Amino acid sequence: MAQPTPQINPKAPAKNGFNYKPKFGLIIQCDDEPHQQAIFEHLKQLGYKAKVVVV
Known part of the structure; x- marks a missing residue:
């Protein structure tokens, strides 16, 4: 039987003290x-705040 997922405070710092702040982005494929x-x-x-990447 699966255990329920524990509730996590999204504002609580990680074990190493880092406070994660979610960001959302968009990938546009260029020719x-x-x-x-x-x-x-x-x-x-x-x-818009844009960043150029090459992968």
Whole structure:
């Protein structure tokens, strides 16, 4: 029989004292580097905080 999941205080620090603050993001797949740059610049102009990554 499965045990119920214990309730965890989301504001409580982790065992190492780190307070996790959730962040939400979005991944946009680009055709190539120029496309990535154009999308990045457009999002910045719209006021979004964007980060460029290459994987």
